Each structure stands twice: as C-alpha cells, then as structure tokens.
Amino acid sequence: MQQSIWQGIKLVFIKELTAGLRFKAAWAAMFMFALTTLACVSMALQGGVVEPRLLAALLWVCLFFAAMAGADRVFADEDTAGTLLTLRIFGPSQAVLLGKMLYTLFLLVLLAMFITPLFLLLMDVTVAAPLVLLGTVLLGCTGIAAAGTLIAALTTGASVHSGLFSILMLPVILPVFLPAISLTAGAFGSGGITGLYLGGMALYDLILLVGASILFDYLWYED
Incomplete structure (x- = not known):
C-alpha cells in the first residue's frame, strides 16, 4: 500500500511536470x-542604501506574489479541461495531494533560484549568513507549496478563482512570511538571527502539511 502511494505521487509529479513543460503559461x-517586479524595485530604489529588513521584505514580496501568479493553477487547469473528475476517480487523494504539492514546491524552488540571485545582484546585497538564507527560502517555499496546493483545491470552480486564492492565501501564509x-x-547582516524562527517556520510547515493531508480527503471525495 505504501509503495502504491509513492508510485502515485511519482506519477502525479511526472504528469504535472510534463504538462508544465508542454504548456508553459504558468x-x-x-x-x-x-x-x-525586480526591475521596478531596482529602478525605484536607483541604487540607494536600503536597510536589511526592508530589503528582506521586498525579496519576500517578490517571491510571494510571483508564486501567486502561477501556483493557483495546480487544479484549475484540470477543472477547465474537464479532466478533474477522471483524476478524482482514479487517483488516490493523498497521492494527488502530495504529487501536486511536490510539483508546486519544485516550481517555487526554481522561482527562488531565479529571483534571489538577481535580487542580490540588482540590490547590491551582501549575504552575511548564506546557510540561513538558504534554509529560510526552502522553508518558505515549502509553506507556500503546502498552503497553496490545499487552497487551490478549495477554490477550484470558483467564479473569481484567482482573487479568492490570493485572499485566502495571505492570512494562512503570514506565520511563514513574517x-x-x-x-x-x-x-x-542586520543581526538578531535566532534558531527559534527557523524552528517555528519548520513547525508551521509541518502543521500545514498535516492539515492539508487531513482536509484534502474531505475536499477530494465530497459529492
């Protein structure tokens, strides 16, 4: 049974990746x-000196809203194509959830790998603790992927899907964002790095993963 779940996750991930490479809209x-966003921020600041906390906020605003531009499509495209019912019939709920979540995380990590170096270059930022930055980005992407996959399933079929998705995402992801x-x-380089923040982000990511796993069964098999 455990093997079949992992096989299902792999198949869903491969399906999402294949569709993403074929139709690159998201x-x-x-x-x-x-x-x-990066170009606008860079031109607005015009090389001025900006304190680290504002730079950090700008980086995460770029990451968050760029993620919102594509992460909400994880179920919407199948709903539009009419294949969602087929997936619901033949796909185990946990395999579908985790496969799509893994694909969303993969996409967000690629996005972070694209945004972060460009941001550091354009803003002329020196990273004093690269491992902390790496861990923070990975934990942040994990939280966004977990919350985004569940909320994308919740808002599938809504007439104002994109707007509703963003409204629901922001309060859920704030405990990761802040x-x-x-x-x-x-x-x-602003100092004040504490392991409690990293631990808190990891714990909240785990809560999101467990909560999504529990709630998704009700969403997936509802009449």
Whole structure:
C-alpha cells in the first residue's frame, strides 16, 4: 500500500511536470511577474542604501506574489479541461495531494533560484549568513507549496478563482512570511538571527502539511 502511494505521487509529479513543460503559461506568468517586479524595485530604489529588513521584505514580496501568479493553477487547469473528475476517480487523494504539492514546491524552488540571485545582484546585497538564507527560502517555499496546493483545491470552480486564492492565501501564509522576513534580514547582516524562527517556520510547515493531508480527503471525495 505504501509503495502504491509513492508510485502515485511519482506519477502525479511526472504528469504535472510534463504538462508544465508542454504548456508553459504558468511558468511564464511566474517568471515574468518576478522579473518585472525586480526591475521596478531596482529602478525605484536607483541604487540607494536600503536597510536589511526592508530589503528582506521586498525579496519576500517578490517571491510571494510571483508564486501567486502561477501556483493557483495546480487544479484549475484540470477543472477547465474537464479532466478533474477522471483524476478524482482514479487517483488516490493523498497521492494527488502530495504529487501536486511536490510539483508546486519544485516550481517555487526554481522561482527562488531565479529571483534571489538577481535580487542580490540588482540590490547590491551582501549575504552575511548564506546557510540561513538558504534554509529560510526552502522553508518558505515549502509553506507556500503546502498552503497553496490545499487552497487551490478549495477554490477550484470558483467564479473569481484567482482573487479568492490570493485572499485566502495571505492570512494562512503570514506565520511563514513574517519570520522569513526577520531571518532574511538577519542573513543580510542586520543581526538578531535566532534558531527559534527557523524552528517555528519548520513547525508551521509541518502543521500545514498535516492539515492539508487531513482536509484534502474531505475536499477530494465530497459529492
């Protein structure tokens, strides 16, 4: 049984990756939004000196809203194509959830790998604690992927899907967003780095994963 779940996760992930590579609309929306936001921020600041906490907030605003530009499509595209019912019939709920969550995390990590170096270059930021920054970005992406996958399933079929998705995502992800800004500011040299923030982010990510796993069964098999 455990083997079949892992096989299901792998199949769902491969399906999502294949569809993403074939139809690159979500990828293009995320990366173009990120690039546009970074260009606007860079031109607005015009090389001025900015304190680390504001730089950290700008980085996470870019990451969060770029993720919102594509992460909400994880179920919406199948709903539009009419294949969601087939997936619901033949796909085990946990395999579908974790496969799509893994794909979303993969996409967000690629996005972070694209945004973060460009941001550091354009803002002329020196990273004092690169491992802290790396851990913060990974934990932040994990939280966004877990919350985003569940809320994307919840808002599938809504007439104002994108707007509703963003409204529901922000309060859910704030417990990840706020410590991420503090940790990133510390990594940029403001000091005050504490392991409690990293532990808190990891714990909240775990809560999101467990909560999504429990709630998704009710969403997936509801009449």
